[in-house]
Amino acid sequence: MPSFVVTPAVVLRSRPYGESDKIVSFFTELHGKVTGIAKGAKRSRRRFVNSLEPFSLVRLRFQERANASLAFIHACDLVRVFKSLTAHLDRIAHASYFMEITDGLVGERDENRAIFTHLTNGLSRLDEHGSSLLSLTFFELKLLALAGYQPHLGQCRRCGMGWREHRSGAWRFSLRDGGILCEGCAAFRKEVLPLSRGALGAIAALQQARGVPPDGDSFPLEALGESHLALLRFLQFQIGRELKSAPFLEAYLLP
Amino acid sequence: MSSYPAPLERLIRELCKLPGIGEKTAARLAFFMLKENADDVMALADSIGKLKQALGLCRTCFGLCEIDSRRDGELSCRVCEDPRREREKICVVEEPSDVMAVEKSLEYKGLYHVLHGTISPLDGVGPDALKIRELLERVRNAGVHEIIVATNPTVEGEATALYLSKVIKPLGIRVTRIARGLPMGGDIEYTDAVTLGKALEGRREI
Ligand SMILES: [Zn+2]
Ligand SMILES: [Zn+2]
Numbered sequence: 001m002p003s004f005v006v007t008p009a010v011v012l013r014s015r016p017y018g019e020s021d022k023i024v025s026f027f028t029e030l031h032g033k034v035t036g037i038a039k040g041a042k043r044s045r046r047r048f049v050n051s052l053e054p055f056s057l058v059r060l061r062f063q064e065r066a067n068a069s070l071a072f073i074h075a076c077d078l079v080r081v082f083k084s085l086t087a088h089l090d091r092i093a094h095a096s097y098f099m100e101i102t103d104g105l106v107g108e109r110d111e112n113r114a115i116f117t118h119l120t121n122g123l124s125r126l127d128e129h130g131s132s133l134l135s136l137t138f139f140e141l142k143l144l145a146l147a148g149y150q151p152h153l154g155q156c157r158r159c160g161m162g163w164r165e166h167r168s169g170a171w172r173f174s175l176r177d178g179g180i181l182c183e184g185c186a187a188f189r190k191e192v193l194p195l196s197r198g199a200l201g202a203i204a205a206l207q208q209a210r211g212v213p214p215d216g217d218s219f220p221l222e223a224l225g226e227s228h229l230a231l232l233r234f235l236q237f238q239i240g241r242e243l244k245s246a247p248f249l250e251a252y253l254l255p
Numbered sequence: 256m257s258s259y260p261a262p263l264e265r266l267i268r269e270l271c272k273l274p275g276i277g278e279k280t281a282a283r284l285a286f287f288m289l290k291e292n293a294d295d296v297m298a299l300a301d302s303i304g305k306l307k308q309a310l311g312l313c314r315t316c317f318g319l320c321e322i323d324s325r326r327d328g329e330l331s332c333r334v335c336e337d338p339r340r341e342r343e344k345i346c347v348v349e350e351p352s353d354v355m356a357v358e359k360s361l362e363y364k365g366l367y368h369v370l371h372g373t374i375s376p377l378d379g380v381g382p383d384a385l386k387i388r389e390l391l392e393r394v395r396n397a398g399v400h401e402i403i404v405a406t407n408p409t410v411e412g413e414a415t416a417l418y419l420s421k422v423i424k425p426l427g428i429r430v431t432r433i434a435r436g437l438p439m440g441g442d443i444e445y446t447d448a449v450t451l452g453k454a455l456e457g458r459r460e461i
Contacts, residue, residue: 013377019274042442054410086413096376244379
């Protein structure tokens, strides 16, 4: 029998399984994404008191099972509840979206401590400062980079022309090329989205920011909104499906 | 399972679909029925068969309700029909089984409204998929003073409560949430009557 693993983790998703169990996905600090079964979690609360709800930071104790993709969840202790997350609809919308894109971009057991840190920081900020388009776009960009899908937004992916150097011409974001195309290279392409210079500038600045998003006042709201929409499309393209939390996020995008 | 005669195997397979019933238990139940006298077994089969035909949803609160053949499809549940219930209060719950749980607490004398689900961003379930429009209709027309939101203490239950407060409060109606005595992630259906009674008593405005 493989031995127990104990690791800090964030609950990504929790769904009922049968009459009394739950299937829960975590993003763990030491083992990446882990999905497991919590026996009896629906009825008896003793072993999993308050600790299997999405957005919670927990100390997870699990065990791999031979010939089974689901781990066995032994215990799950609450380390931190982001209390104000569930007290506002916009925060629930943003946090749910954080969980879904993280879940979608990473595979099971792909260890990635940086993503764990990014996720807990993102939830913490949302809990303490509320939601904002800036934090949202920052979260999307950094997550994409950490998961290996950094969009390339400096030069045209085809001809190498830089958008800063060429003052004229419209730029497009190509989902398939994972970056921007100049007007000439984007001609006749259907899967491209227009991206204004304002949005390109905001994304470039956010890509350079480390740890925390830079000061919010420096970006116009429209530029951030446009960036978020392009990144949402790119995330859906990479994950390979429509995001279920996207309509709710759209409804409660702004606090 | 192929060692059983076909009718027995079929019954075992059906029983296995029930919650908490594994193959062994299913086989034990099937053999028990085989030994029982025919009338008892027929009574069981009959009550299972009638379950879906005899029960419907109340057209007012969407709780479970017996279909009264004499009244030609007019579906109204016992609570909605009862003149002694306080008509100015509506307790909003997720599922019909939650109505039974709140009733057991003996604390509550008002009416109910069953949403048949919760707002769940991660499952793509929005307000339109629930009986919220019907609730708003009721609230606008029926002299209601208070909506008590008794959804489960989960992220989805909280999201639903916040949404209801957002759309109902502007109508000038008090919206309250049952107290936080219930642990996060818990289920109203499995909460004991005393705790649930206290949670109802200690409700606060949202
Ligand atoms: Zn080009
Ligand atoms: Zn009714």
